[in-house]
Amino acid sequence: GAVVSQHPSWVICKSGTSVKIECRSLDFQATTMFWYRQFPKQSLMLMATSNEGSKATYEQGVEKDKFLINHASLTLSTLTVTSAHPEDSSFYICSAQRRLAGGNEQFFGPGTRLTVL
Amino acid sequence: GEDVEQSLFLSVREGDSSVINCTYTDSSSTYLYWYKQEPGAGLQLLTYIFSNMDMKQDQRLTVLLNKKDKHLSLRIADTQTGDSAIYFCAEDGGYQKVTFGIGTKLQVIP
Numbered sequence: 669g670a671v672v673s674q675h676p677s678w679v680i681c682k683s684g685t686s687v688k689i690e691c692r693s694l695d696f697q698a699t700t701m702f703w704y705r706q707f708p709k710q711s712l713m714l715m716a717t718s719n720e721g722s723k724a725t726y727e728q729g730v731e732k733d734k735f736l737i738n739h740a741s742l743t744l745s746t747l748t749v750t751s752a753h754p755e756d757s758s759f760y761i762c763s764a765q766r767r768l769a770g771g772n773e774q775f776f777g778p779g780t781r782l783t784v785l
Numbered sequence: 786g787e788d789v790e791q792s793l794f795l796s797v798r799e800g801d802s803s804v805i806n807c808t809y810t811d812s813s814s815t816y817l818y819w820y821k822q823e824p825g826a827g828l829q830l831l832t833y834i835f836s837n838m839d840m841k842q843d844q845r846l847t848v849l850l851n852k853k854d855k856h857l858s859l860r861i862a863d864t865q866t867g868d869s870a871i872y873f874c875a876e877d878g879g880y881q882k883v884t885f886g887i888g889t890k891l892q893v894i895p
Contacts, residue, residue: 704828712818712820713827763828774828
């Protein structure tokens, strides 16, 4: 199947700093990428839908100025957590959608564990 | 590492029951999830089950868990055309890491 990578796989940062997470589709073009966040012992929460070349669509309750998403190319989307605080510590996972004639396929990245001290 | 497997495609007639199966490898899983993805949309959580449960029912949805065989299933009763979507099985292996299956595309024939 298609491969989606995330970088970094884990990051520790100080409170107040910004962290950028990259999501790449390695062998296909993804017109749409999704960003999810997982809270401890809870399910994945969809944060935003990112379409190449346009502004991301954020889910209700997700601060767009806090979580900046850029989908600059068909193979790369970035999530920047600005002025990170300890409550932003979480597991962030992206998925990339590949459009096919019979429908869309979605592939998940391995996730990025963010710890804010 | 952890692995989650599901069949790729399932076709059922409207009104029949659908059963989507999933197997996983991580015996330390605490939660197992079923997500639904409709065309053009992100994942939406359908239901989840704790690993110490055998069954969970929520309206038309029934989740069965066989922990010994590491087998999870989702049964949709009285399947409707609106149930046509891709269904993802996922397991929570701890440390805030969730592993997803590749997704089963459910086609409901009117």
